Amino acid sequence: MTQDYPTDSRQMLGRLRAAMAQDTGGQARLDQITHLIAEEMHTEVCSIYLFRDEETLELCATQGLNPQAVHETRMRMGEGLVGRVARTGKIVNTDNAPSTKGFRYMPETGEEAYSSFMGVPIQRLGEKLGVLVVQSKNARSYAEEEIYAIEVVAMVIAEMAELGAFVGEGAAMSARHQQQVLFHGATAQEGAAQGNVWLHEPRVVVTNPIADDPVRESERLNEAVEELRIGVDRMLSTAAGGDKEQLEVLEAYRMFANSKGWMRRMEEDITRGLSAEAAVEKEQSTARARMREVTDPYLRERLHDLDDLSNRLLRILTGQGKETGADMPANPILIAHNIGPAELLDYGRSLKGIVLEEGSVGSHAAIVARALAIPLVIHADQITTEALNGDQILVDGDQGVVHLRPDETVVAAFQDKMAMQAKAQERYTSIRNKPAETLCGTIIDLHMNAGLMADLPSLENSGAEGVGLFRTELQFLIRNKMPQRAELSELYARVIDAAHGKHVVFRTLDIGSDKVLPYMKVIEEPNPALGWRAIRIAMDRPGVLRMQVQALLRAAAGRPLSVMFPFIAQREEFTAARAEIDKALEREHILGHPVPIELKIGAMLETPSLAFAPDSFYDEVDFLSIGGNDLKQFFFAADRENELVRRRYDTLNVSFLTFLEQIVARCDASNTPLSFCGEDAGRPIEAACFAAIGLRAMSMRPASIGPVKSILRRTDLTELRDVIHQASADGLQSVRPRVMDYLREKL
Structure with missing residues (x-):
């Protein structure tokens, strides 16, 4: 049953603002809010529940329920109708609460006497703060206008909470932005x-959610939207003739900026008592709520565009985020x-x-x-x-x-x-120029990973013997359009120059999966990590590979050059990629350009399939580098981006180490140089174990070279290999416990 109870949202917001202006404590303000809402909504009950922690709601103020229940009644997220509103972020509006699924009887509040129930989430731009509830004895379903009024009040309460209105003497809430x-x-x-x-x-803070003059607020909104539109048009004119994908994004921006529906909803919010800023934020909150529910990637992206436009509009209205003279601390x-x-x-x-x-x-x-x-x-x-x-x-x-x-x-x-780490770094500096020679006389080559010119000073400072992996995709990722061949050639030449004769391995473009170029059309795939990426893209779109190979050959200018192809899964891919280099070499000869005095072409072993490639592949490839990050996730079928599983499997698992030993044996048999590249190479315990099973070269981040070199120089690989093999023979799942015991005893 529905009854008409006239509710004037502007009148209620006006009274709410007056309550906020009074010089009272936080608890008194909350108590007054529940009283005036109950009065304006013609309900017997109004209650405010706030989060005490991420999972617990507490009754912090009420008009109509047992006052002794305030700060005593608590419930978990999802518990009862209040918890349901908190969990889902959606309104519950029912004329028969006790019979509604999820209702929880709380005798200390006396709420069993009330039939109707409406709960509205108190949230600010996706941050959940609590739930605002009104209840009546009559079997009453709240009308659309009443729902709107309560939503607006809940939003204003959230803004007031952000501004610290409910802290102080007798506070219902702890002061925000002050606790650790x-x-x-x-x-x-x-x-x-x-x-x-x-x-x-x-973050833009709305300090005036309630407005007196709707005409002036509407004018402010229209002026700000016009400034926003001019800004979007300016971006479009600047990008004209540029990348098609970028233009499509900006066109979507302009569509939203000129959306009549968006403007109409915000102007209606202003008419009902909100300031221009609060009206924008209300629509932004609605868009964010929809974004959480939408699964379609295109629609999510469009809602993200609207969210970004709302942020721009809020900054225009408030002046926040512009050049205010604030200095970086x-x-x-x-x-x-x-x-x-x-x-x-x-x-x-x-x-x-x-x-x-x-x-x-x-x-x-x-x-x-x-x-x-x-x-x-x-x-x-x-x-x-x-x-x-x-x-x-x-x-x-x-x-x-x-x-x-x-x-x-x-x-x-x-x-x-931090002091202990700094002390350790001092110790590593003392061995920087010494080889990573183990106690048994084995020398391990330690190289660094790089991807920017800014990395290259670390080549000398870290003690690395060369660059085992130069990621060429970074120069593609940080630009809004495809770099030119001449630009790349100049960069690669500077990298070779900065290495001062030390070995540099350039990995060709490794994009796809989690590395998507801003100017490349996004291909939606069920599992991008196993999809169209790296060498697969290069073979299907060979123009970029050819351009990159030409840039590398010209950068070498007759000097030695090493090039490595990523994500090779079978011999045919390597053969086809190598053929592109052969074609480029022939073209450089014809043009009279100098070619590398020595050219080595290798591959990254990142898929288990390549470990079982025919002997002819191992004979053909000049060198191999184990891409440990990808290889491990495919070996264990555990996505390294998934926090639920990425740490479940140990690198020192017996099965994985056995697999690596098989790769080492195949490379030894074919006399193919082999290295290990990845996060695990930079972890001292793992690095020592890799060296013990036969790996003689590793590439890691520069800061890891010191710690790895330090442990290698204090380790006898023969003894450590025996520890590993004995742990395997004893049926252990991981050799880590035995290795740790051994190293603690010896180091």
Whole structure:
């Protein structure tokens, strides 16, 4: 049954603003809000439930329920109708609450006397703060206008909470942005850093959610939207004649910026009492809620465009985010939802650490962070909401942990850890120019991974004997259009020059999977890691490979050159790719250009299939490099981007080490040089085991060379090999425990 109870949202917002303006404590404000909402909505009950932690809601204020239940009644996320609203983020509106699925009887509140129930989430741009509830004895289904009024009030409560309106004496909420917070994320680049927060996109704070003059607010909105449209048109004119994909994105921007429906909804919100900023944010919250539910990638991307436009519009309206003279703090640690490689490179080495809410271990940002040796933690959920510019922050990239506004005890412990690491680095410096020679007299060649010119100074400082992997895709990823052959040739020549005669292995373009070029059409695939990527793209679109090979040959200018193809799964792929180099060589001869005095062509062994390739492949290839990151995920069928499984399987698993030994044996039989490249090569324990089973070359990030060299110089590989084989003979799943015991005893 539905009854008409006239509700004027503007009148209710006006009273709400008056309540907010009073000089009272946080609890008193909440109590007053529940009283005026119940009065305006003609209901017996109005209650506000707020989150005490991520999973627990607490009754913090009520009009109509037992006042003794305030701060006593708690429920878990999803528990009861209130918990259901909190979990789903959707409104529950029923005229018979006790018979509604999920209803929970709470005798301490006395709510069994009330039939109707409407619960609305209190949230701000996706951050869940609590639930606002109204209840009546009559069997009453709340009308559309009433639902709208409560939604608007819930949004204003969220804004007021952001501004700290509910803290103080008798506070219902703790003061925001003041307590220490611990974030558990995932490691994307190891290392530790202490510094101060620098937000990549500072959060826009709406300080005036309720407005007096709807006419003036509508004018402000229209002026801001016009400025937004002019800005989008300017971007389009700048990009005219450029990349088609970029133009399509900007055209979508212009479509949204000129959307009459978007404008109409925001103007209706203003008519009902919201300020222009609050109206924009209300529509933005709606778009984000839809984004969470939409599975279609195209629709999600379009909703993301609308979200980005809303941010731009909010910055125009508030003036926040423009040039305000704010300076980056000392020792800046970048906080962002996500970030592209070009934007990250703009910051350069000024950053001490990076923390992202999204990202992946193989993302563009992670690649650049590794190249710059900056600690990176990903999946730090909600940190952009909690952090403020200038906040003290500690980033533990080794553990994937972030301490925001830490207390003195945590800071002291963290500084001790950093001091120990610094002391270890001093020890590594003393052996920088010494070979990685083991106690049994075996010399292991240690090389570094690189992808930017900024990496090359590390070649001398780290003690690396060369560059075992130069990732050529970074120069493609950080641009908005395809680089020219002359540009690439100049870059590759500078890399060879900077190596000062040391060996450099250039890996040809490794794109696809988690590395998609901004100007390349995205191909939706069920499983990109196993899909159209790396050499597969190069063979289907050979023009880019030919251009890159020509650039490499010209960069060598008669000097030795080593080129490696990524993701080779069978001999035919390598043969076809090598044929492209042969064609390019012939063309360079015809043109009279100098060709490399020595040309070595290798492959990355990243798929188990290549380990079982015919002997002719091992005879044909000049060298092999085990791509440990991909090989391990395919060997164990465990996606390295999936936090649920990526740490489940140990590199020192007996089966994986046995597999690597088989590869070593095949390369020894064919006299094919073999190296190991990947994160595990830079971990001292793993590196020692790789050396013990026969690997004589490894490539890793520059910072890992010192620790790896240190452990190798103190290890007898013959003894360690016996430990590994005995652990295998004893039926152990992993050799790690035995190896750790041995090393603890010997080192």
